[in-house]
Amino acid sequence: MEVITRNRPSFANVLVKLKPGEKIIAEADAMASMSASVEIRTRWNGGIFKAILKRVFGGESMFVNEFSSDQPAEVVITQGLPGDIECIELKGTTLYLQPGAYIASEPGVNLGIGWAGFKSFIGGEGLFRLKISGTGRCWFGAYGGIFEREVTDEYIVDTGHLVAYEPTIHLRVGLAGGIFSSFFGGEGLITRVRGTGKIYLQSRNYSGLTAWVNAHI
Amino acid sequence: MYEPLHFSGGVFSAQIDGGRAGAEIELDTTSIVARASTGQTFSIPFRDCNLDLGGSSGRMVFCRTSDRTMTIFCEDRPFLAALEREARSDLSEQITSLRARRSSERWKSQFFLWFGGVAAILLLIGSYYGLIALAKLSTRALPVSVDEKIGKLALDSIDLGGPVVRDKVVVKAVDEIIKTLEPHSELKGLTFEVRIIDSPEVNAYCLPGGKMVVCTGLLKKAKDPEQVAGILSHEMAHAIRRHGLQRVAESLGLIAAVELLIGDVGGLVAIGVELTKQGTLTSFSRAAETEADIVGATMMHDAGIDPRELAKFFELLRDEGNNAPGAIAWLSTHPQHDVRITTIRGLLAKFPPKAYRALEIDWPEVQKHLANLNAGD
Incomplete structure (x- = not known):
């Protein structure tokens, strides 16, 4: 399966070129266009109970669509937010995604949901996180550009910018500085990322967008 | 294993x-x-x-x-x-x-979880009560027009318990009493309005904003117009000291409190009308009743009406006791009349000597009209 991510980073979308018999699974409503020969099969996102959990706590749809074709075809997949889409290849590894980040994956990738904890909630990343594992490629999106960091000891991320991280990473929420500088300097809470592993960050954050929109309503 | x-x-x-x-x-x-x-x-x-x-x-x-x-x-x-x-x-x-x-780390994590949880709950409770307390305080700064709005809407929406009396002699007599007392109100800008209701109950109450209701049972029970002036001055005092608004403030919920703090009095007015319908806006605390006695008696003194008449009316109701079942309505919201008689008499001793005058109302004529009220009078 050949996959090209286009129009990066502001309005990224994924062009998937399917060979006969190949499949790609995508979040409901992620398809922007496709060849007429492509068949769509809609199914629960991991069973009814798990689908409801993913909808309520993971910000994902209860359904996923499976695209396949018996002849060469293409599917264009996109996301609702203006921003980049990143592709990662899982080799029996696991990655945690923030709610709503998942876009599409190959059939060998499993999508689950896990408790992220109060620290993650306080850090603005939600009480639950999506857990993707298995083997194959997975595409996730963000608001703004996506950049990655290979953490080897400790790294500091402003709340709301963390999109994905490996399970070898430990999150700790703290103040950006002293009480005065944290709250009056505008940085407030930050997430201290510790351990060894990769993290993916978004260059913009939703709360910045909502604050901007609220100020102009 | x-x-x-x-x-x-x-x-x-x-x-x-x-x-x-x-x-x-x-x-x-x-x-x-x-x-x-x-x-x-x-x-x-x-x-x-x-x-x-x-x-x-x-x-x-x-x-x-x-x-x-x-x-x-x-x-x-x-x-x-x-x-x-x-x-x-x-x-x-x-x-x-x-x-x-x-x-x-597990112990530390559990400690912070519990500590954080308890702190969050305490913060929520503190914020809730803090917000309500702040809203209560802010009601004191509200203009009298809010009291009047509550009183008017409440008066229009409650069952007054009988037909409104329109007999000119009776209405004029009560208006005359109000007219004598009103100039001595310490809260300027408040206009008093009385509705006389044909009901055997010995009762009178005042809604926020000076909207009063007096039952004919109470007028019939009074031996002279000064006793009626005593009761009305007491009820007027509730409006003057804004006891009704305080009562509404005590019943504020979170949403109404937030609304009030951002300058929207809609929730406050709605609660006031609802409390009136439930009959709780006309029953006040013991401290508020004592305050109304003192303010009322002072108004009578300033208006040249003998404040002892207020105490005498209480004595009348007390002495008749269970023989006057109608009196229960008023007394039930005004407890401990012996204490109140003592309070009023104690207050009178502090007033400077003054020659009180009788109200120029033909009370026997008023009583005659009260006895012969027909429907629609």
């Missing part, structure tokens, strides 16, 4: 394309072996292994080579126990240290 020696986890190594891969982990007699999903095999001898805990769950065990070029990690719960059993003396010291650290 049998513990498997095969676990799932992963490997960090520069030899893997991308630097990491998922792996099946095995423990043999001398080392930790990781068979990566890429097909590569990695191993770390027990004696060369540095252990650490971490990961997003805090339970992941990291086994690193001393030069840190390779790390095998595993989150399976039985992994550490199996490692301890297989590695024996090579890793026992490190494992003991890791367990102690894990235990300490």
Whole structure:
């Protein structure tokens, strides 16, 4: 399966070129266009109970669509937010995604949901996180550009910018500085990322967008 | 209990394309072996292994080579126990240290969870009551027009308990009493309005904003117009001291409190009308009743009406007791009349001497009209 991510980073979308018999699974409503020969099969996102959990706590749809074709075809997949889409290849590894980040994956990738904890909630990343594992490629999106960091000891991320991280990473929420500088300097809470592993960050954050929109309503 | 020696986890190594891969982990007699999903095999001898805990769950065990070029990690719960059993003396010291650290972190984490939870609950409760208290305080700064709005809407929406009396002699007599007392109100800008209701109950009450209701039962019971002036001055005092608004403020819910603090009095007015319908806006605390007695008696004194008449009316009701069942309505919201008589008489002693005058109302004529009221009068 050949996959090209286009129009990066502001309005990224994924062009998937399917060979006969190949499949790609995508979040409901992620398809922007496709060849007429492509068949769509809609199914629960991991069973009814798990689908409801993913909808309520993971910000994902209860359904996923499976695209396949018996002849060469293409599917264009996109996301609702203006921003980049990143592709990662899982080799029996696991990655945690923030709610709503998942876009599409190959059939060998499993999508689950896990408790992220109060620290993650306080850090603005939600009480639950999506857990993707298995083997194959997975595409996730963000608001703004996506950049990655290979953490080897400790790294500091402003709340709301963390999109994905490996399970070898430990999150700790703290103040950006002293009480005065944290709250009056505008940085407030930050997430201290510790351990060894990769993290993916978004260059913009939703709360910045909502604050901007609220100020102009 | 049998513990498997095969676990799932992963490997960090520069030899893997991308630097990491998922792996099946095995423990043999001398080392930790990781068979990566890429097909590569990695191993770390027990004696060369540095252990650490971490990961997003805090339970992941990291086994690193001393030069840190390779790390095998595993989150399976039985992994550490199996490692301890297989590695024996090579890793026992490190494992003991890791367990102690894990235990300490677990306690710390639980402590902060409980502490944070309790603090959050206390903060929520404090914020709730703080907000309500702030809203109550802010009602004092509201203009009198809010009281009037509550009173008018409440008066229009409640069952007054009988037809409104329109008999000119009766209405004029009560208006005359109000007209005499009103100029001595300490709250300027408040206009008093009375509705006389044809009802045997010995009752009178005042809604916020000076909207009063007087039953004919009370007028019939009064021996002279000064006694009626006493009761009306007491009821007027409730409006003057804004007891109704305070009562509404005490019943404020969170949403109405927030609305009030952002300048919207709609919720306050709605609560006031609802409380009136439930009959709770005309019953006040003992402190408010005593205050109304004092303010009322002072108004009478200032208006040149003998305040002793208020005490005399209480005595009348007290002496008749159960023989006057209609009196219960008023007394039920005005407890301890003996105490109140004493309070009023004590207050009178403090007033400077003054020649009181009788109200120019033909009370026998008023009584005659009260006795002959017809429907619609």
